[in-house]
Amino acid sequence: MAVVWEYLTVSEKDQRYAVCNTCSIEISRGGTARKSFNTTNLIGHLKSRYEAVYRDYLQADQKRKNEAAKKAQTTPGKTQTSIDTAFENAKQLPPDSAKAKQITNKVMEFISLDDQPFSVVEDVGFRSLMKCMEPCYTLPSRRHFVCLPEIHNIVATHIHELLACDITAISFTTDIWSSDVSPVSMLSLTAQWIDKDFNMVKAVLHSQEFPGTHSSSAISEAFDKMFQTWKIDKTRVHAVVRDHARNMTKAMMDSGLASFGCMAHTLQLAIHDGVFSQRSLTDVVAICRKIVGHFKHSPLAYSRLQAVQVQLGMKPKRLQQDISTRWNSTFFMMESLLEQKRALASYAADLPATLSAHQWQLIENFITLLSPFEQLTREVSSSEASAADVIPTVTALRRLLSKQADTDHGVKTTKTSLLEAVNKRFDQIEYDPMFCIATCLDPRYKDRYFDEDVKQRAREILDAHLLPAAGAEDGTRDGASTFHPERKRQRSDGAGPSLHHVFEEILEENGPERPSTSVSQQLDIFLAETPIPRGESALSYWRNNHLRFPELAQMARKYLCAPCTSTKSERLFSSVSHVLDEKRNRLCCDKAEMLIFVKKNMHLTPASSTRFYIYT
Template sequence: MAAASAVWDFFTVSVKDLRSAICKTCSSDISRGGNTNKDFNTTNLKAHLKSRHIDQYNDFLKADKKRQDALAVKKMQSTSKAKTLSIATAFEKRNKFPMDSAKAKNLNKKVMEFIALDDQPFSVVGDVGFRGLVEYMEPRYTLPSRRHLAEEFTGSHAANFISETFEKMFETWKIPKSKVHVVVRDNARNMAKAMKDSKLNSFGCTAHSLQLVIHDGVLTQPSVEKALAICRKIVGHSKHSPLAYSRLQAVQTKVKRLQQDVPTRWNSTFLMMESLLEQKHALATYAADHDLPANLTAQHWGIIENLINLLSPFEQLTRDISSSEASVADVIPSVRALRRLLSKTADTDHAVKTTKTALLESVNKRFSEYESNPTFLIATLLDPRYKDRYFNDDVKLRARAALDALVDTSAGDETHRETADEDDHPTSVEPLQKRARIDEEERERPSLYDMFEEILQEKGPQRPRTRVSEQLESFFAEATIPRNAAAVRYWQDHHQRFPALARIARKYLCAPCTSVDSERLFSSVAHVLDEKRNRLAPDKAEMLIFVKKNMHLTRK
């Protein structure tokens, strides 16, 4: 206690009662001004010295002043040292950790653990509150972007690593590479190169290509970007504020939530605009009594209406090709129909003429290679809904040439059998070459009919007719089936009439045109791995998902 105040040079604490102090000069018992340690003070002690022992009181004042001066010096020294440390620390904290430093990498790892363990979205690193918290805790650390974190999973994304991973996958599932008809991938260069290195036929997801078409042709226009930014603010206000949602719900004629869009899914942006337009009057009523974070002007509403009208066919096409029954055969006919629609003029074109032209240019750019890809050409030809009806003359020639070459390769043995059988079992329709040879042998001089044959030969030898070629001619001569009919069911019903074509159709029509259905499969993982089955090993989970997806193929 003596170190706390100079007054204790003249007093001692009572041994009998801690609430009292004993004066060293007169042995008086003086109250310490309280009943507990936190209430004790020295006021009574100082008053006793001043009233009873003036000399001792003056000595106390001198000692107390000396003590206060010492404390002040010590405080000044401590403050000066603290300021020096603060300046050094401040300069040090201005220097950010290099991204490749051990400290930054460890902090990135902790952020990834936080996202994974607490089911947080990657976008959390962009949230103002989270960024402020991290900045306060460690100013030298720079939070990485969501893109950086999403690409930070272990393992290389280089083409050679992806190619090796595919090889291991085929080995695990005991899939001969010769059985792999085609791989649907995204449009990234590393994926395209990996498939080429693996000698696997592949093509980019059609839905992704369509996303790029809309992005290039529409979503990057400044006026559209501004209108969509306001739309997102309004939807976000309704989504994140229960009070705002209940107020909007109260003025809606038909209660319906506003749709939030996802930038990587253009059709979700379309649905957002559609939901806002549907609730236009309700939003106007709401805005009359309550504040919105932003307001759509008449010009903005006009842009939204025009975009909905213009993009409706694209939204329909996106839904069609995203179906689990959609195949590569749907792409070329759909694109040709889309091009024709964009090429037609309409009364409302004056408002979207530039956008419409940009869309058409983007479609031509993104989908030009599909009409030179044999996978798409052959699949379209063998789809009884389309056949060769959606090709122009040049593309039709390429498509038929690709199919003829495939038929020649796959039906060589059958052709040999047909040729051998023709001598013993002549058909009613004989090849023109055979008839011409017989005519020449029976007559001594050429006839007019011989000239017809000669002219045909000058134009190129005519292909001998076989049962396979007859299948082709018969198939293409028949009318197409309705677009809502199932192409696979057609081949189940007609495989005996066209056996050679049915074998090829079975192979080419099995390929989907998008990766959407496989992405849906990833979403089903949440139903396989849950609280009741949270200890499943990865290989067991993979097997369960595989069985769930394919079980219907084995059940009748």
């Protein structure tokens, strides 16, 4: 506090004035706003009116300064800041300075990674935060925030360098998406490959605007341009995972690209053919939708249901509404209704429709029947799933649907129809070289999921692809004669067959056989060894065994890089919907694509610039 206030006092009537303790005169404090107040007028009043008082003031002020200087010299770690240094610290950072550019780039990364609008740089709270963290930094306005292209180019350059490395083959996923908030359609292209260290590398290459008609010729032309942009020769394209639309299928054929339909979509079609075509089940689904809709559209009804749940000692939980285009959402809807059966029974008088005891039993059997499909949909949609999972999954489903169980009552016809739909949708998949070779080269499966007649055909396909890659070499490498002991598997007892049991059953039935002499001993030894557990990583196996089986390892880099679903593209468009939302429905597609590109590929850049981020 200034020493002058020992001789004056702030006016109680108006804080803009100070009152002299000697003569009671009001003196202006130098302005009308608090930030403009000063003590110049107050000191001048003492100097002009009271010389003795002014001399006392000077002595007291000098004493205070001396004590402050002495304290600063004796306090360890603290030094008195000079006037020049204080002025230097108060200077604003030039916009073109290294520190200002670094902060601006980090703000741009924040906008990209967290799906924030550009207007966030003008929000009061954000500007206050930045002012507190770096007072010398001036945050640009949204119209002058132009560093996105620079960051995009840095990330794109690194992706180009990765694609130019020694890559055996590259697989892609693609999809077309239309926005709900703006008249925009976008075409995606994601890539993934296995590097020389047997790590899976994934990158988003495009989520570009796709105007006009979505004809096969337009899609094919767009693919040609995208491959040219990234300098990807079509001979390096292993497979493109797409949906089952005719225009997309024909576009891949016209472009000369190997492709196959998303397995999750194929399962969706099989379930609709085999399950939701049954009249008894469609009637039950219709009633379930009415019940859920009643609570979704009436807050009063939901509050009453919640009160019933509490009275019954149940945890309050909302019912789940289904989406007609996703079968598993219908599964979850019926599962949530079955879980709240007791609460719904107490509320039955106010429901627009009710379920009979037979229909409740039908729901329970329906959930039991489709639980393996829901489990497999989650597994094949995971980021680790590959084309090698397709044949074992289909084989396990066929075996499971062929078994009889006590829970089949009321759904036997549905179960038979579902088996027929699975056989129809996955017909002759065991003879497709892309899936056949991928399955054989996956150390979790090998050739154990093939029938005897198909197993020989699979070996012939492997021979045809292995011999050219191996240069017709028929010798063995050091360490190639090592065998792993047979592992015993424990099977848990259960009331009926489960998906896990079916996987284990097929592996046990198709154990190691006599060594083959039709191909190199590398292939003989690899297929004769016991498969690793399904929970382990196939890429980790090849990382540890590529010296034992060098030719097989290189082929595995090619065939295990293909995903079995187009989930990567679908999840990409979920991110796009967060960028092109109702608040940013006028954002141009080029800028939206750059934002998504930076967000999805930032983790591939050197760790020095991204070590503080976690990506999903």
